[in-house]
Amino acid sequence: xxxxxxxxxxxxxxxxxxxxxxxxxxxxxxxxxxxxxxxxxxxxxxxxxxxxxxxxxxxxxxxxxxxxxxxxxxxxxxxxxxxxxxxxxxxxxxxxxxxxxxxxxxxxxxxxxxxxxxxxxxxxxxxxxxxxxxxxxxxxxxxxxxxxxxxxxxxxxxxxxxxxxxxxxxxxxxxxxxxxxxxxxxxxxxxxxxxxxxxxxxxxxxxxxxxxxxxxxxxxxxxxxxxxxxxxxxxxxxxxxxxxxxxxxxxxxxxxxxxxxxxxxxxxxxxxxxxxxxxxxxxxxxxxxxxxxxxx
Numbered sequence: 001x002x003x004x005x006x007x008x009x010x011x012x013x014x015x016x017x018x019x020x021x022x023x024x025x026x027x028x029x030x031x032x033x034x035x036x037x038x039x040x041x042x043x044x045x046x047x048x049x050x051x052x053x054x055x056x057x058x059x060x061x062x063x064x065x066x067x068x069x070x071x072x073x074x075x076x077x078x079x080x081x082x083x084x085x086x087x088x089x090x091x092x093x094x095x096x097x098x099x100x101x102x103x104x105x106x107x108x109x110x111x112x113x114x115x116x117x118x119x120x121x122x123x124x125x126x127x128x129x130x131x132x133x134x135x136x137x138x139x140x141x142x143x144x145x146x147x148x149x150x151x152x153x154x155x156x157x158x159x160x161x162x163x164x165x166x167x168x169x170x171x172x173x174x175x176x177x178x179x180x181x182x183x184x185x186x187x188x189x190x191x192x193x194x195x196x197x198x199x200x201x202x203x204x205x206x207x208x209x210x211x212x213x214x215x216x217x218x219x220x221x222x223x224x225x226x227x228x229x230x231x232x233x234x235x236x237x238x239x240x241x242x243x244x245x246x247x248x249x250x251x252x253x254x255x256x257x258x259x260x261x262x263x264x265x266x267x268x269x270x271x272x273x274x275x276x277x278x279x280x281x282x283x284x285x286x287x288x289x290x291x292x293x294x295x296x
Contacts, residue, residue, distance in 0.1 A: 037199050076138070114146045120147070124150050140167075241264055
């Protein structure tokens with residue numbers, strides 16, 4: 001019977017019970033599990049590249065990236081979406097996440113919500129995905145009804161769909177245009193997909209959103225030049241970025257930063273071209289707000 005279960009639900013054959021293992025052995029097992037995460041991600045590289053290129057192309061045309069998930073998968077998607085505006089200076093709706101159970105499920109488990117197909121269709125209808133958008137469903141098992149229902153609705157609307165799961169031949173894969181399967185095998189605590197699956201999903205979401213932002217010109221070199229400096233730490237980071245790119249000292253960088261209204265890109269262009277912040281913004285606008293194009 002166990003052989004008919006997806007790998008994420010199986011018990012590791014021949015493995016000792018967790019209570020029988022020392023703390024040192026348990027820590028070692030947790031760390032060793034990262035090898036399976038890396039291997040699973042490696043097998044999915046080709047599918048991941050294809051999906052990211054399609055997503056970035058659509059976002060460049062004004063489309064949004066809409067995550068759909070339940071439980072741990074959905075909360076990880078919410079986290080990734082929430083981190084895009086401060087990191088890349090995006091609008092709050094450019095990358096967003098729909099979570100089974102809604103906001104209540106953000107801070108506590110609402111397990112029955114993952115079976116609510118009607119809620120999935122309703123939430124997706126509220127954000128009204130269009131031709132340029134991408135809907136990305138993420139589920140460890142690859143069989144979560146909430147996610148599959150959302151994918152079916154998205155495809156019915158003609159929207160590009162991507163599916164991320166941690167099992168091979170997952171039902172989700174048959175419901176999307178671009179399936180990404182990351183097999184990580186049995187969990188140390190059987191069925192607890194917040195572990196290896198959760199780690200793999202966090203890496204996948206980071207990879208999708210970060211590379212899409214790179215393609216949109218939200219970075220320069222390895223620097224987050226669209227960072228929103230909303231606290232002292234981020235102001236300091238922004239100033240270091242201005243100094244690093246322009247070679248200016250702190251006083252010049254700080255003055256340009258203040259005059260530009262704390263706009264890192266405009267500060268860099270103003271210093272590099274010896275122009276006003278207003279002129280810098282005009283140059284950036286003409287270049288699609290791509291710093292590399294202006295400095296080239």
